[in-house]
Amino acid sequence: MSTNKIDPNKWVDRYSDYLFNYTIVRVNDREVANDLISETFLAGLKSMKNFKGEATERTWLISILKRKIIDHYRKSNSKKGKAEIKIQYNDDSSEGDWLEENAPDRFDKTAEDVMENEELGVAILECMGQLNEKQAKIFKMKTIDGFDTEAICNEFNITPSNLWVIIHRARTILAQCLEKNWY
Amino acid sequence: MNNKKTFLVDCSEAAKCCDKSQYKESSIAEKVKMLLHLVFCKNCRKYSSNNTRLTKLIEKSNIQTCTEEQKKAWREKIKKEFTDI
Ligand SMILES: [Zn+2]
Numbered sequence: 001m002s003t004n005k006i007d008p009n010k011w012v013d014r015y016s017d018y019l020f021n022y023t024i025v026r027v028n029d030r031e032v033a034n035d036l037i038s039e040t041f042l043a044g045l046k047s048m049k050n051f052k053g054e055a056t057e058r059t060w061l062i063s064i065l066k067r068k069i070i071d072h073y074r075k076s077n078s079k080k081g082k083a084e085i086k087i088q089y090n091d092d093s094s095e096g097d098w099l100e101e102n103a104p105d106r107f108d109k110t111a112e113d114v115m116e117n118e119e120l121g122v123a124i125l126e127c128m129g130q131l132n133e134k135q136a137k138i139f140k141m142k143t144i145d146g147f148d149t150e151a152i153c154n155e156f157n158i159t160p161s162n163l164w165v166i167i168h169r170a171r172t173i174l175a176q177c178l179e180k181n182w183y
Numbered sequence: 184m185n186n187k188k189t190f191l192v193d194c195s196e197a198a199k200c201c202d203k204s205q206y207k208e209s210s211i212a213e214k215v216k217m218l219l220h221l222v223f224c225k226n227c228r229k230y231s232s233n234n235t236r237l238t239k240l241i242e243k244s245n246i247q248t249c250t251e252e253q254k255k256a257w258r259e260k261i262k263k264e265f266t267d268i
Contacts, residue, residue, distance in 0.1 A: 008265045012257045020249040034253055041257060045264050121244040137251070142206065143241060144248055149208065168202050175233040182240055183233065 004053045008045055015058055018125050019065055026069050036072060040065040127177035131170050139170040192216045197227045205238045
């Protein structure tokens with residue numbers, strides 16, 4: 001049985017989009033999301049020795065991130081007034097060591113919707129892992145960030161024809177990858 | 184995909200137009216040619232429906248990713264902190 005290993009130098013390439021997507025749904029602010037992920041990476045580096053290899057690296061990073069997000073909510077709640085916090089957290093839980101279960105996992109949006117869309121988002125991001133680096137970057141810029149064809153062509157020094165060939169390959173791979181579960 | 188030539192455009196052109204349509208970047212003339220092609224080409228109809236479905240799934244998932252600058256900053260930070268440990 002092989003245990004999961006840790007490789008921090010690969011974290012950004014492997015997980016940052018996934019972590020970002022997970023966070024932005026919950027905090028709805030890019031700056032805050034970026035900060036929380038920075039903190040997560042640093043906390044991860046500091047507690048690497050606690051990683052037992054039982055969970056995947058990604059699951060482990062998410063568990064750290066979850067705490068950061070809840071901490072963030074806790075802080076912004078305490079700015080609004082302490083009364084709210086009492087409802088959300090157990091009185092007997094000590095600072096920084098309160099139970100995760102007692103905090104709301106999903107915030108404003110309808111839980112089911114968020115969950116299904118999130119699952120879908122994870123599936124898509126995982127399938128994107130099958131693209132090579134250039135395909136993934138170009139596909140993302142074009143499809144998710146909505147950049148102009150011209151802007152992308154300039155950035156990568158390619159012709160529009162090149163771009164559409166890359167987009168075509170990416171879309172074919174993604175459609176095939178998602179076919180099993182989502183079509 | 185075999186390159187069936189049906190009414191003015193072949194499969195690769197039809198596919199390209201289909202891709203461009205996903206980003207609303209195909210012209211009306213291109214679309215008409217593509218639609219004509221689809222009438223006669225089962226493979227491209229399949230591609231077109233999968234492709235449209237992919238667009239809908241991506242929209243529905245509402246994926247947001249971080250910027251390349253941010254990634255670069257994280258990479259450097261991790262590299263630095265990691266070697267400091
Ligand atoms: Zn065809």
